[in-house]
Amino acid sequence: MRSSTIVRVEAQDRRFALEGGAGTDAVHQISEYAFAVTNLFTDGDLCGSGLVLTLGDGNDIVCRLIAAYAARLPKVPIEELMANFGTVSRNLADDPSLRWLGPHKGAVHLALASITNACFDLWAKTRGVPLWKLLLSLTPPEIANLLDLSYLEGDLTQDDAIALMNREQETRKHRERILESGYPGYDTSVGWFQYDDRKLRENASDALHRGFRALKLKVGSADAARDIRRATLLRELAGSECKLMLDANQQWTLRQAEQVCEAVRDLNIYWIEEPTHPDDIESHVQLSRKISPMRVALGEHVPNRVMFRNFMARGAVHFVQADCTRLAGVSEFIAVSLLARKYGLPVVPHVGDMGQIHQHLVLFNHVVLGHEALFLEYIPHIRKHFVHPARVSSGRYETPQDAGLSCELKTA
Amino acid sequence: MRSSTIVRVEAQDRRFALEGGAGTDAVHQISEYAFAVTNLFTDGDLCGSGLVLTLGDGNDIVCRLIAAYAARLPKVPIEELMANFGTVSRNLADDPSLRWLGPHKGAVHLALASITNACFDLWAKTRGVPLWKLLLSLTPPEIANLLDLSYLEGDLTQDDAIALMNREQETRKHRERILESGYPGYDTSVGWFQYDDRKLRENASDALHRGFRALKLKVGSADAARDIRRATLLRELAGSECKLMLDANQQWTLRQAEQVCEAVRDLNIYWIEEPTHPDDIESHVQLSRKISPMRVALGEHVPNRVMFRNFMARGAVHFVQADCTRLAGVSEFIAVSLLARKYGLPVVPHVGDMGQIHQHLVLFNHVVLGHEALFLEYIPHIRKHFVHPARVSSGRYETPQDAGLSCELKTA
Numbered sequence: 129m130r131s132s133t134i135v136r137v138e139a140q141d142r143r144f145a146l147e148g149g150a151g152t153d154a155v156h157q158i159s160e161y162a163f164a165v166t167n168l169f170t171d172g173d174l175c176g177s178g179l180v181l182t183l184g185d186g187n188d189i190v191c192r193l194i195a196a197y198a199a200r201l202p203k204v205p206i207e208e209l210m211a212n213f214g215t216v217s218r219n220l221a222d223d224p225s226l227r228w229l230g231p232h233k234g235a236v237h238l239a240l241a242s243i244t245n246a247c248f249d250l251w252a253k254t255r256g257v258p259l260w261k262l263l264l265s266l267t268p269p270e271i272a273n274l275l276d277l278s279y280l281e282g283d284l285t286q287d288d289a290i291a292l293m294n295r296e297q298e299t300r301k302h303r304e305r306i307l308e309s310g311y312p313g314y315d316t317s318v319g320w321f322q323y324d325d326r327k328l329r330e331n332a333s334d335a336l337h338r339g340f341r342a343l344k345l346k347v348g349s350a351d352a353a354r355d356i357r358r359a360t361l362l363r364e365l366a367g368s369e370c371k372l373m374l375d376a377n378q379q380w381t382l383r384q385a386e387q388v389c390e391a392v393r394d395l396n397i398y399w400i401e402e403p404t405h406p407d408d409i410e411s412h413v414q415l416s417r418k419i420s421p422m423r424v425a426l427g428e429h430v431p432n433r434v435m436f437r438n439f440m441a442r443g444a445v446h447f448v449q450a451d452c453t454r455l456a457g458v459s460e461f462i463a464v465s466l467l468a469r470k471y472g473l474p475v476v477p478h479v480g481d482m483g484q485i486h487q488h489l490v491l492f493n494h495v496v497l498g499h500e501a502l503f504l505e506y507i508p509h510i511r512k513h514f515v516h517p518a519r520v521s522s523g524r525y526e527t528p529q530d531a532g533l534s535c536e537l538k539t540a
Numbered sequence: 541m542r543s544s545t546i547v548r549v550e551a552q553d554r555r556f557a558l559e560g561g562a563g564t565d566a567v568h569q570i571s572e573y574a575f576a577v578t579n580l581f582t583d584g585d586l587c588g589s590g591l592v593l594t595l596g597d598g599n600d601i602v603c604r605l606i607a608a609y610a611a612r613l614p615k616v617p618i619e620e621l622m623a624n625f626g627t628v629s630r631n632l633a634d635d636p637s638l639r640w641l642g643p644h645k646g647a648v649h650l651a652l653a654s655i656t657n658a659c660f661d662l663w664a665k666t667r668g669v670p671l672w673k674l675l676l677s678l679t680p681p682e683i684a685n686l687l688d689l690s691y692l693e694g695d696l697t698q699d700d701a702i703a704l705m706n707r708e709q710e711t712r713k714h715r716e717r718i719l720e721s722g723y724p725g726y727d728t729s730v731g732w733f734q735y736d737d738r739k740l741r742e743n744a745s746d747a748l749h750r751g752f753r754a755l756k757l758k759v760g761s762a763d764a765a766r767d768i769r770r771a772t773l774l775r776e777l778a779g780s781e782c783k784l785m786l787d788a789n790q791q792w793t794l795r796q797a798e799q800v801c802e803a804v805r806d807l808n809i810y811w812i813e814e815p816t817h818p819d820d821i822e823s824h825v826q827l828s829r830k831i832s833p834m835r836v837a838l839g840e841h842v843p844n845r846v847m848f849r850n851f852m853a854r855g856a857v858h859f860v861q862a863d864c865t866r867l868a869g870v871s872e873f874i875a876v877s878l879l880a881r882k883y884g885l886p887v888v889p890h891v892g893d894m895g896q897i898h899q900h901l902v903l904f905n906h907v908v909l910g911h912e913a914l915f916l917e918y919i920p921h922i923r924k925h926f927v928h929p930a931r932v933s934s935g936r937y938e939t940p941q942d943a944g945l946s947c948e949l950k951t952a
Binding site: 225 | 567568569570572593594595596597598600601602604605608634635636637638639640641642643644645646647648649650691693694790793794795816817818819820821822823841843844846847849850853854
């Protein structure tokens with residue numbers, strides 16, 4: 129094993145224009161993805177690279193906060209840092225000054241996520257393995273030491289986490305087959321908000337042809353009729369076997385959400401995503417009761433494990449869309465995945481990383497935590513900018529083999 | 541009335557060292573208060589000034605975000621801007637890019653608060669009146685137009701807000717007496733976390749001597765015995781008539797909170813403040829049930845009206861500590877105060893502004909919304925830096941008479 133001690137931290141502001149309305153939804157009308165990147169330079173030749181997503185403006189803010197946290201990051205060998213990363217993470221998250229800008233949410237939490245992801249990347253690269261392989265090689269206590277489980281004491285202690293992983297170990301061999309078959313994907317790009325019907329038709333046909341069996345449509349128009357018409361069209365195009373999901377990007381009031389969900393009841397919609405404000409747990413509780421058996425997915429704007437626990441405890445979420453570029457990186461993603469396993473809920477990540485890191489994490493979730501291998505969102509628009517872009521064939525993510533988290537970007 | 545059109549927006553990073561452990565609590569061990577200040581320069585000789593609190597590091601981040609929002613603020617006469625400020629506020633809060641750093645929380649929301657407060661300051665100065673007088677002069681529909689009530693449709697529409705204010709108008713004259721008597725204060729500075737017993741004794745004696753009849757103590761030690769001992773000591777010093785509040789600044793697990801609350805049950809504690817993580821609604825529900833009739837106060841880390849509504853709807857908060865330097869300024873403070881009135885809960889602001897703006901807002905809450913005139917937190921440590929520092933005598937805030945929000949700082 130090589131030695132790597134962090135000697136310098138660099139924040140990079142990288143932005144990528146999208147074409148022709150890609151990336152647009154009911155709230156985000158600008159086609160730009162940006163990454164606040166952390167690079168960890170070491171005393172050796174390795175460099176750890178992590179990132180979080182933003183939508184352009186504000187990316188510089190996250191970069192400045194990465195620099196602020198960088199000064200607080202212990203400059204020790206990476207193996208030493210990761211041996212008790214849960215404590216490291218908690219100390220950074222509870223910095224007495226920066227904490228005021230959160231706590232555990234918003235720009236400070238995004239910065240912490242970028243740094244955390246870079247630490248995991250450096251760790252995996254130091255061991256010369258892809259992230260999924262590193263995580264599969266750790267013992268349950270080693271996994272538990274990666275996690276800041278503070279404020280989850282009632283639901284998930286370190287002992288609980290270890291016991292859960294020990295229990296799943298019995299059936300783990302069976303689940304390792306996923307490494308051969310690849311993890312199923314779903315196509316989130318057939319129906320961006322600004323796409324017209326013609327493009328929607330073309331994309332749906334193309335996605336089915338490429339082997340996807342689950343498609344997502346952006347809704348949340350001021351004009352509910354548009355949403356209903358497009359959902360109906362997509363069901364016709366996709367046939368009755370294909371899973372269809374609707375994503376309202378928080379644009380509805382509870383009443384509007386109820387009305388559209390009622391109107392599409394016969395379309396067999398697999399989930400309704402982000403129907404209303406992401407902090408409004410009680411409205412999601414009410415909606416869930418009203419639209420059952422249709423189910424609710426959310427998470428891309430749920431900032432931390434404590435909020436997720438509240439959503440889960442109230443029955444306000446059915447598909448946990450945790451995102452390691454919204455939560456405090458890989459480690460809080462794992463904490464939320466453990467919680468979800470405890471509550472019997474599937475984790476279907478939102479992919480602020482375009483799936484690059486999450487393709488590793490869903491393998492871990494399935495093999496080690498026993499989560500169902502449902503499917504992982506796929507967004508291809510900026511894949512050419514990654515050094516090792518995720519490969520999806522026949523609708524499945526190929527298991528990545530390069531060392532690290534697969535989120536390193538080509539130089540600008 | 542003078543005309544004022546905003547022509548230039550300036551963000552200022554102001555920091556103030558506190559002395560001898562003042563300002564310290566269980567999570568914030570550094571004695572520094574900082575303000576991210578917005579100055580609105582106009583085509584006339586008036587300048588609007590708003591602020592939000594931070595704890596030093598990160599204040600520059602909020603200032604940069606103020607600059608980002610400044611470019612998006614309509615440059616129109618202040619009367620025109622405020623005529624539909626609810627829409628202005630919503631447009632800024634839902635900026636398609638910056639929204640990703642929230643939404644409606646964290647550094648972006650703090651920046652929006654600073655700008656909003658500056659707009660209200662400029663408006664009041666343009667009319668030549670203190671904020672409380674401006675707000676008391678507005679009609680209920682004019683007040684309602686100041687508010688972004690999106691995502692509250694189920695609880696509080698514009699019509700609901702107007703109806704509530706109309707109803708309270710009948711008994712308003714009676715409540716206007718508060719303008720003569722002044723609003724009661726409580727002393728939050730007797731028991732900062734790092735103060736030793738001797739200082740606690742001196743401060744308590746001094747506070748009682750100055751007319752305060754409510755005192756607060758910082759708790760949340762790793763060592764519960766210290767908290768219990770200090771609370772017992774303070775009760776002895778203050779006598780049985782004085783109200784005592786404990787503030788744990790989020791440091792406890794649910795179990796720890798239950799244990800300390802049980803241990804101080806005989807001390808007749810008026811509220812326990814921020815017992816655990818500020819996003820953990822369900823733990824506050826459980827604690828409230830367990831420690832009844834002791835009650836829970838929180839709000840300084842509740843970022844927006846939607847989260848407050850969830851706390852209220854679940855019975856997880858009893859004293860609503862809304863803060864116009866945490867929420868999106870004066871206008872979202874009013875929205876939360878309306879919600880609290882609807883839920884029958886008192887508003888006792890947390891004063892990130894050191895009470896300078898809130899001394900106006902509690903008068904509005906009492907006179908126009910019919911809230912009980914309970915008491916307002918008082919923190920004197922940096923009063924000398926304000927142009928018009930709040931005056932407290934015989935334990936009551938004197939009604940301010942200078943035009944504006946009273947939060948303008950002396951030049952550095």
